[in-house]
Amino acid sequence: MNHKTPKQHRIWAITPSTRGFGFVVMEGQKTLVDWGVKVVKGNKNVQSLVKVEKLMEFYWPDVLMLQDVATKGSRRGPRIKSLNRQIIKMTRKRKLKVALFSGKQLRRFLLGNANGTKQEMAEMIAGRFPEELPSRLPPKRRPWTSEDSRMDIFDAAALVVAFHMRKKWMVRTG
Amino acid sequence: MPSAPLPSYLRTHRKRLALSQAEVAFLLGIHGESKGAKVCRDERFVREPSLATALAYEAIYQRPVSELFAGLYQEVEQEIAERAKVLTYRKDWKPSRQTTRKRQVFAALATRQSKQSFT
Numbered sequence: 001m002n003h004k005t006p007k008q009h010r011i012w013a014i015t016p017s018t019r020g021f022g023f024v025v026m027e028g029q030k031t032l033v034d035w036g037v038k039v040v041k042g043n044k045n046v047q048s049l050v051k052v053e054k055l056m057e058f059y060w061p062d063v064l065m066l067q068d069v070a071t072k073g074s075r076r077g078p079r080i081k082s083l084n085r086q087i088i089k090m091t092r093k094r095k096l097k098v099a100l101f102s103g104k105q106l107r108r109f110l111l112g113n114a115n116g117t118k119q120e121m122a123e124m125i126a127g128r129f130p131e132e133l134p135s136r137l138p139p140k141r142r143p144w145t146s147e148d149s150r151m152d153i154f155d156a157a158a159l160v161v162a163f164h165m166r167k168k169w170m171v172r173t174g
Numbered sequence: 175m176p177s178a179p180l181p182s183y184l185r186t187h188r189k190r191l192a193l194s195q196a197e198v199a200f201l202l203g204i205h206g207e208s209k210g211a212k213v214c215r216d217e218r219f220v221r222e223p224s225l226a227t228a229l230a231y232e233a234i235y236q237r238p239v240s241e242l243f244a245g246l247y248q249e250v251e252q253e254i255a256e257r258a259k260v261l262t263y264r265k266d267w268k269p270s271r272q273t274t275r276k277r278q279v280f281a282a283l284a285t286r287q288s289k290q291s292f293t
Contacts, residue, residue, distance in 0.1 A: 010177040027177075033186050058218065062177055133190045 013063035013155035014052060015152045016083045021048055022152020025059050025161045032132045034059070037149050045083045050086055056094065060108065063157040066101035101162055110163045118147075122154035125161060133157065153162055177191070179220040181245035187235040188217070202230050222246070258283035 008028040015022045020040040025033040038055075040047035056064075068077040069084050076084075091098050101109075107116040110124055119140050126133045138148030188198055199209035214229075216223045223231070228239050239258045240247040256276075258280040 008176050027179075032178065033183065036190065059180070060177060098276075131190050 003109040009063065010059060010061045011063050011065060011160045011163055012055070012059055013065035013156035013163075014087065015067055015155040015159070016048060016080045016087075017147075017149065017152050019149050020044070021052070022149070022154075022156045023055060024100065024153060024160055025055075025061065029164045031056075032129055032157070035132065035136075035153050037152050039149070045079060045086065048083055049086055051091065056096075058131045061096065063097045063099055065099050065101065065156075065163050067155070067159070068102040068105075071102040071104075073104070074102065094096065099163055101159055106162050107157050110158055111163055115158075118151060118155070121158050122151060125154050128161060129157065179229040179244035179248055180215060182243055184213075184231060184235075184242055187242065188213075191235065193234075193244055198234060201208060219246075227237050271277065281288050 008031075010033070011026045013024045013026075018040045022035075022037045024035045027033050038048070038051045040051065064087075066084055066087065067076075068074070069081045074081075076164045088098055107121060108114045110116075110121055122137060126137045133153070136150050136153055138150045141147055141151075188195070195210035195213040196271055199213045202213070204212050215221050216227070228243065232239050235242060262277060262280045262284055267276070
């Protein structure tokens with residue numbers, strides 16, 4: 001029996017957040033290779049870039065997925081917007097393809113409703129990867145609590161799933 | 175162009191089973207303070223694990239070694255295919271049943287890799 005992993009496209013998604021960033025690496029359409037949250041301290045953008053570079057060197061992905069924070073109506077902070085730009089700049093050096101999706105587009109794709117919640121999207125993603133992700137699904141956020149850092153993993157996973165659903169779109173060489 | 179497989183998929187399978195590096199180290203029988211670090215080194219493929227450790231990983235993750243170290247396996251397989259190709263073209267063998275069988279084996283080994291590189 002041959003168990004060899006054939007050559008497949010490796011897609012990598014990063015979702016920067018207040019604590020650091022969440023990431024997911026996927027091979028083909030079904031195999032999650034790595035997923036997690038990287039927490040950074042001090043100069044968050046510099047530290048994030050160091051960790052992003054390390055991951056990039058280890059996985060050598062074909063495509064990098066990021067949230068489109070430059071769209072009209074995006075409510076991400078200036079630090080996150082700057083980090084996104086810096087990551088895109090870094091990918092140019094390595095001739096890595098970058099694909100961008102806005103939060104609204106993601107929800108429209110995955111939930112069929114632009115007003116769906118992140119929790120609904122996370123639950124949908126957890127159902128799609130029953131071996132890997134359900135154990136990392138955070139409890140439903142209460143209005144008085146801040147977002148669980150594990151939600152970044154689901155945001156990143158949503159990006160790679162959306163990429164496979166609509167990969168003809170929006171891919172550009174970095 | 176699709177990517178070549180990673181040298182090691184240990185981290186993927188550990189995370190799939192929701193195990194920590196320290197827990198895997200304990201299962202491997204690694205003792206001492208830096209036991210998690212040794213598992214980390216294997217996962218990053220900074221060092222090649224010994225045969226006993228590779229088999230232990232197979233037992234823990236219930237996946238064959240060739241899948242856990244897919245990149246390394248592919249590299250080794252490619253090298254074997256190249257050597258098999260050399261043996262296929264060897265002409266100093268006397269014709270016999272054994273030689274025919276050998277040629278079949280070498281041809282199969284040589285074509286196996288070239289077939290897989292198109293997948």
